[in-house]
Amino acid sequence: MTGRRRRYAPGAWFERHGWKPFPFQREVWSAMAAGRSGLLHATTGAGKTYAVWFGALARAAALGVATDDARQAPPLGVLWLTPMRALAADTTRSLTLPLAEEAPAWTIGQRTGDTASAERARQDRRLPTALVTTPESLTLMLTRASAQQDLAGVHTVIVDEWHELLGNKRGVQVQLALARLRHWNPQLVVWGLSATLGNSAEAMATLVGDAQGQLVVGRVPKDLAIDTLLPADVGRFSWGGHLGAQMQMPVVEEIERSGPTLVFTNVRSQAEAWYQLLLAARPDWAGLVALHHGSLDKSVREWVELGLKEGRLRAVVATSSLDLGVDFLPVERVLQIGSAKGVARLLQRAGRSGHAPGRPSRVTLVPTQALELVEGAAARRAAKAGQVEGRHTPAKPLDVLVQHLVTVALGGGFTPDALYEEVRSAPAYATLTREEFDWALAFVEGGGSSLGAYPEYHRVLPDDQGVYRVPDAGIARRHRMGVGTIVSDSTMPIQWVGGGVLGHLEESFIARLNPGDCFIFGGRALEYVRTRDMTAYVRKASSRSGKLASWNGAKMPLSSELADAIQALLHQAAREVAETYPDGLPEAEAPPPPARKGAAFSEPELRAAWPMLQVQVRLSHLPQAGRLLVEQYRSREGHHLFVYPFGGRNVHLGLAQLLAWRFSQQQPNTFSISINDYGFELLSIHPVEVAPLLDGRVLAEDGLMHDMLASLNSSALARKRFREIARVAGLVFSGFPGAAKSTRQLQASSSLFYEVFRKYDAGNRLLSQAEHEVLAQELELGRLGEVLARMRAQQIDLVPLQVPTPMSLPLMVERFREQLSTEKLADRLARIVADAEKVLAHPPLPPRPRLPKPRIVRRR
Structure with a gap:
């Protein structure tokens, strides 16, 4: 009209x-x-x-x-x-x-x-x-x-x-x-x-x-405050989650002093835990504190969102489910539990408070370990400097193209020449070759060279005019039910025995429960009763104890922008320590360097973290720009090599695998690996000859792709990635409503396709896409290459240790958690910390020399 x-x-x-x-x-x-x-x-x-x-x-x-x-x-x-x-x-x-x-x-x-x-x-x-x-x-x-x-x-x-x-x-x-x-x-x-x-x-x-x-x-004038809730006692050693319980009451007190507050966590299990911590401290807040994450039923999430809008809730513990643009005008404060892992995410969450032009926004970081204090100060500096992460489109994913071909065939049909030009107008496919397009078309038309005998994989066919359409109503229905690129582990509804859905949990978690087991989900203690028709039935548990519901999923890696900001701040801190104590730190406890304007130790987080930073200086070094800190330690477990490139979890996983493989080529050895966002640990049975690291041989760029594939169980990683690709490309059908397939069935189907393609269709481009995505997305090969080049240009500070340092202990804890129960882990850590405290009290170490100026070692 x-x-x-x-x-x-x-x-x-x-x-x-x-x-x-x-x-x-x-x-x-x-x-x-x-x-x-x-x-x-x-x-x-x-x-x-x-x-x-x-x-x-x-x-x-x-x-x-x-x-x-x-x-x-x-x-x-x-x-x-x-x-x-x-x-x-x-x-x-x-x-x-x-x-x-x-x-x-x-x-x-x-x-x-x-x-x-x-x-x-x-x-x-x-x-x-x-x-x-x-x-x-x-x-x-x-x-x-x-x-x-x-x-x-x-x-x-x-x-x-x-x-x-x-x-x-x-x-x-x-x-x-x-x-x-x-x-x-x-x-x-x-x-x-x-x-x-x-x-x-x-x-x-x-x-x-x-x-x-x-x-x-x-550009609208808007005040943004980024601060940190400082712990009363940071301690001289800390590891992932070490400060969490200590921060319970400070968080409660912050909420009491503020108006409606959003408490953000990075993962759903952490949100469930902090919801319980708040109610344990303040039982009278029942009904005033709520929980919000993507696994809760829609009705629950809507009730929480309405309560925030109307200002009826004192606090909501949430994940990224509330990151985006819902307008919660009454929200005055945002608390971030642990590191946000990126400047953009921190700013996004800060913007949930003061959500109106001219109103100030404030986000307060709640550290769960001492190193996150440094991270908080670095994040504030990076945000003020406008160092925000960029996002880049994936390059021509063929599984999405395969899905799109069937979509367009259903929506009126297409001719190949016209659709090829149309697809190339999308920037993600600007470099798509006609050969790649024709392969995708042949794949949806005939199933490729290995699926041609199965009619259900002849998903599009040309008519008399050469227009490709979907020939079968069943194929059309299955495609419409599988549209989309969001792929996650299969979930099943969590339902009261008497009716009413609480939300959804991953099938893998439910499979580990026996009737009568209790678990915490949605802020409630539930007793598992039975599973029937892919639904888990529960009743209210008689006690408040039980295991926390957990979800599969990778931890968020530290962004390169935030990693660079942390390194820059630690470098500045190291310089200030060297200037304040030119002859090395005295044996007695020393005060932090002066808090001059613009100095690292003018940041309240750095002054709070000084006990930990001081121990790191006494036992080793602080990381510095132009230098790569490497620590060696021997224990009853074996020989430890700690390396700190500050590249983020994904990059460190690839680097650790790569160096372990290259070391073993120089000298046969067996390695265990542990990673975090700051560095990685290689634990070996036999001593590691570090000469290949010092002269740069294990850091060489030559043969990087070959060595990466050789060092990884690339087949297993690619098979896992292929599961997602197979579902997006429509090879694996998740089932009809009321008859959903289990995770085991979906994995078996995708694994079967993977093996069939490997044996009978080796040129299948979905296989090469799986391998490419493992390298590009899971291991961030591009960023890995950049970090490797930076490591080659750095002088190496190789420090032998008598006890673990504040930077190496968290890496050991990451590995211990996979091997020990909570009680045994606590005992193990108590012994390690006690040994370290003895060394600090009676150091058999010479006085620390002045830190030399950074210099670049150029290797051939």
Whole structure:
């Protein structure tokens, strides 16, 4: 429904409500009205939503779309993509607010996995003028035979929280969907919203494709405070989780002093634990403190979100499920338990407080070990300096392409030449060769050279006109049920014996329970009763004790930006220690260096961590720029080699495997490996000859790819990665509703495909994709190469130890946790710390010499 073009003044609505638009909002309105695409990068709570929403109204007005004719609503013209279903309802409410005055003829709706079937049926009869949806639901719309008729009129697409999609396959899925919409409407306007990105220009180019985009930066004055809740007693030795229980009461006291508070953790099991800690300290807070994470039932999450909005809750313990743009205006404080592992994530979470223009935001870090004090100070410095991580699109993942070919074949069909050019317009596939495209097409057409005998893998076939379509209704149904790129371990509902769902837990956790076992989930103590029809039935436990529910999943690695900031701060601290104590630290306890302006020890976190840092200096060195700290220690277990490249968990896993393999090539040996974000430990039976490390032989770049594959159990890692690829590519079907396949069945199916392809279809490109993703994503091969090059250029500080240091002990604890019970671990640590304290009390060490200036050793 269009008419004559008219001028539209978005600012009038703001003025009627006593607000004044920001200059960046006016810039977006003007650009969108003129038909330009782009990216709006602004702080959380600055007004991004209304910048692009009123821009969409301006774009509609410029096209002549009716806004005030109430006889019939205009057809679908605006798509709003959100990365999380939980954001859809909140976004819809925000967009609806001005419509009564600005576009009374418009209708707005939402379509996600949570949308009721009755609402879906209404939308199938007539879509709203604006639709809030997710990448998966949009892709499902593209599978409809009427897709072009339904979506060709879309003139504006807005992608919210683009930084959350950009770096993963969901972002690639969005790129392909946008390419399809642009094919139908070359004048399509696309805008992305982002709050925390270090590479905004690249992010915009990835979103808008070949279009000339406009980058708008929203600069709104906003105070941001990043501080740390300092422990009363840091101690001289610390390890992962060491300070956690000590911080219980300080966290409770912070919540008491504040208004509504969000307490963020990095993983769900940690959220469950801290919820219990808060209630144990303050039982009277029952009903005022809540828990929120993605495994809880939708009704529970919605109750928590509403309680936050209305200010009824004193605190909510949450994971990344509340990271993104839901507007919780009453929230005054954000506490981050442990390290956020990245500057962008820290800023994102800080923005959950003071979520409005002009209101200050504050995030307080709660360390769980002493080294996180240093990390907190480094994160604050990096945030002030604008050292925010960038995100990059995956490069031409063929499993997503295979899925997309079937999607487009369902949604009206395609011809290969036209679709190849369309797919290449998506930046993720800009370098896609015709050979790679033809392989993917042949794979969905005939199953490749190993699956040709099975009709269910002949998923698309050309008709008489050469248009590829899906020939079978069963294939179509299975594809629609498997659309998407989110792959996780199979879960099963957790349901009361008498009815009512609490949430979902991974099947692997439930499989370890026996009837009568108690566990903690959703803040409740539950007794496991039985499993039936892929549902775990529970009843309320008689006691409050039980094992915490746990989830599989890798720990988040430290970002390179934050790692660099930590190294820089430790280097500055080492310089200040050397300047303050030029003849080495005295045997007695010494005060920290002066807290001069801009100095490392002007940071309260560094002064609090001084007991630990002082011990590290006495027993070894502090890491410094231009130098690689390596520590050697011998115990009853064997020979320990500790290396500290500060590359993050993923890189250290690859480095540890690589060095262990290269050392063993020089001299046969057996190694055990332990890693954290700061370094890694190689524990060997026989002494390690470190000469190959000192002269750089084990750090050589030559043969890196070959040695990496040889050092890893690459087949096992690739097989694990292939499980995800097989599900995205549609090879493995998860089952129909009420008849879901178990994790064991899915793993067996994907493993079977993996072995069949290896034996009978060695050129299958999904196999090479699995290997590539292991290296590029799990081990971060690109970053690993950078860290390896940096290590080659550094002077090595090789320090023999008599006892473990504050930096080496956490690595030992990581390994102990896999071998010892909690009680035995505590005893073991007590003995190690006692031995170290004896050495510190009566040091058989010469006085520490002055630290030499860093120098670069150039190796041939």
